[in-house]
Amino acid sequence: MTHSKIVIRLIELLEGLVPSVDNFDKETALVSDAGLESIQVIEYLCEVEDEFDIVIDEEALSYVNTVGDLAETVLKISGGKS
Amino acid sequence: MSLFEKFSEARALERALMELPVNPTGTIISEVVSATEAIIDGKLKIMAGTNNYLGLTFDTDCIAAGQQALLEAGTGTTGSRMANGTYQQHLDLEAEIADFFDYSYGMVFSTGYSANIGMLTALLNSEDSVLIDSEGHASLFDGCRMSGAKIYRFKHNDPEGLRKRLSRLGKASKDALIVVEGLYSVRGDCAPLKEYVDVKNEFGSYLMIDEAHSLGLYGENGRGLAEDQGVSDEVDFIVGTFSKSLGSIGGFCVSNHPELSLIRYASRPYIFTASPSPSVIATTRQALKKIGSCPKLREVVWSNAKFLHSGLSQLGFQIGADVSPVIGIPFKEREVALNYWQNLFNKGVYTNLILPPAAPDGGSLIRCSVTAAHSKEQISFILDAFEAIKNG
Numbered sequence: 001m002t003h004s005k006i007v008i009r010l011i012e013l014l015e016g017l018v019p020s021v022d023n024f025d026k027e028t029a030l031v032s033d034a035g036l037e038s039i040q041v042i043e044y045l046c047e048v049e050d051e052f053d054i055v056i057d058e059e060a061l062s063y064v065n066t067v068g069d070l071a072e073t074v075l076k077i078s079g080g081k082s
Numbered sequence: 083m084s085l086f087e088k089f090s091e092a093r094a095l096e097r098a099l100m101e102l103p104v105n106p107t108g109t110i111i112s113e114v115v116s117a118t119e120a121i122i123d124g125k126l127k128i129m130a131g132t133n134n135y136l137g138l139t140f141d142t143d144c145i146a147a148g149q150q151a152l153l154e155a156g157t158g159t160t161g162s163r164m165a166n167g168t169y170q171q172h173l174d175l176e177a178e179i180a181d182f183f184d185y186s187y188g189m190v191f192s193t194g195y196s197a198n199i200g201m202l203t204a205l206l207n208s209e210d211s212v213l214i215d216s217e218g219h220a221s222l223f224d225g226c227r228m229s230g231a232k233i234y235r236f237k238h239n240d241p242e243g244l245r246k247r248l249s250r251l252g253k254a255s256k257d258a259l260i261v262v263e264g265l266y267s268v269r270g271d272c273a274p275l276k277e278y279v280d281v282k283n284e285f286g287s288y289l290m291i292d293e294a295h296s297l298g299l300y301g302e303n304g305r306g307l308a309e310d311q312g313v314s315d316e317v318d319f320i321v322g323t324f325s326k327s328l329g330s331i332g333g334f335c336v337s338n339h340p341e342l343s344l345i346r347y348a349s350r351p352y353i354f355t356a357s358p359s360p361s362v363i364a365t366t367r368q369a370l371k372k373i374g375s376c377p378k379l380r381e382v383v384w385s386n387a388k389f390l391h392s393g394l395s396q397l398g399f400q401i402g403a404d405v406s407p408v409i410g411i412p413f414k415e416r417e418v419a420l421n422y423w424q425n426l427f428n429k430g431v432y433t434n435l436i437l438p439p440a441a442p443d444g445g446s447l448i449r450c451s452v453t454a455a456h457s458k459e460q461i462s463f464i465l466d467a468f469e470a471i472k473n474g
Contacts, residue, residue: 040473042216055250058233
């Protein structure tokens with residue numbers, strides 16, 4: 001799966017959790033733009049992990065701010081096989 | 083950035099809190115009247131926000147044991163367990179806490195926080211994986227982070243989520259450590275330990291349970307939730323604190339792994355701090371005996387817990403289904419929670435106010451707890467205060 005396809009799926013999952021005031025895109029920051037509360041972050045990441053059949057450790061998440069960052073992390077962990 | 087510039091957010095928060103009639107994070111107890119009452123701001127308050135579950139802080143036997151130890155062994159050890167800070171009483175308590183849990187080995191730390199940090203940093207390194215409940219206590223997260231291990235969170239009380247994550251770890255799942263609590267201290271809900279044990283056994287992983295808030299409350303012998311759910315034999319490490327049901331201070335780990343003794347050589351929070359003072363050890367040992375000899379204490383605290391839970395439910399508060407001595411009352415709006423807390427305080431009831439980000443769901447909570455020392459009249463007083471505020 002390509003980075004852009006992962007971004008599309010990540011946005012779909014995000015829209016399932018929080019209403020999209022502006023259209024989400026790869027530049028959308030998960031907390032400051034999408035407004036995910038701390039429990040929603042956990043919920044979202046669990047959904048992402050289940051969707052791509054991966055596990056993401058805290059260290060990898062420390063570099064994630066935007067949807068695009070998360071797509072990069074997913075791509076890296078899944079080895080592009082997702 | 084200057085050294086103190088990073089505190090600008092904390093400064094703003096402090097200013098906002100200082101502007102309140104009473105700062106919920108800065109209440110000063112000028113006099114402790116009993117296990118359930120204190121003087122705050124010059125007025126008597128019923129304490130409904132402590133962790134003194136068995137009400138042992140004023141137990142005459144515990145106080146006498148502490149006084150005797152002060153006279154016999156002095157005020158402090160002045161040293162580390164690895165130097166001049168190991169007294170026979172420390173070893174006696176370690177044997178007694180292991181015996182209490184029916185485990186082979188016990189280890190005592192100076193606080194519950196240092197027990198969790200000390201165990202996790204010693205057990206784990208950067209090659210290890212740890213899976214932790216997303217609502218675990220800060221000390222558990224801090225210990226995991228300080229260890230350098232790969233940290234994977236799973237949703238609160240979700241054994242299936244844990245199972246999925248372990249299955250994705252492949253071979254690493256066999257040596258992974260699972261970290262959960264027994265009774266969670268904010269919402270007052272309990273972990274499904276039996277299901278966690280099933281998952282652990284499926285993958286051959288290790289399980290650590292923090293029974294800080296469940297020790298003395300659950301199980302036939304008061305050992306905690308693992309005993310209550312019949313899984314004590316299958317838990318690798320039980321950690322906890324002496325500062326709640328035992329009314330003292332300190333932390334511990336018990337295990338059937340003989341390697342627990344090696345932790346003493348690897349755990350910096352154990353090595354590089356002074357050992358618990360003799361009076362603390364003495365009151366802890368006495369309180370531990372009380373749990374065994376006075377099952378009535380558990381009967382009373384559970385009766386009180388049911389009374390408070392039932393009363394708050396009848397008042398229409400959306401509280402969790404698990405009845406426990408800890409009840410978290412959720413509020414969506416921070417201001418509403420703050421207002422409730424303030425009004426309870428003004429009516430003579432001290433509770434805990436938990437605001438984001440400390441509240442687990444991004445909302446706010448009032449944490450209310452009862453003890454074996456509360457009378458039914460005191461709990462009625464607490465309920466009356468809630469009702470009066472609710473009815474405006």
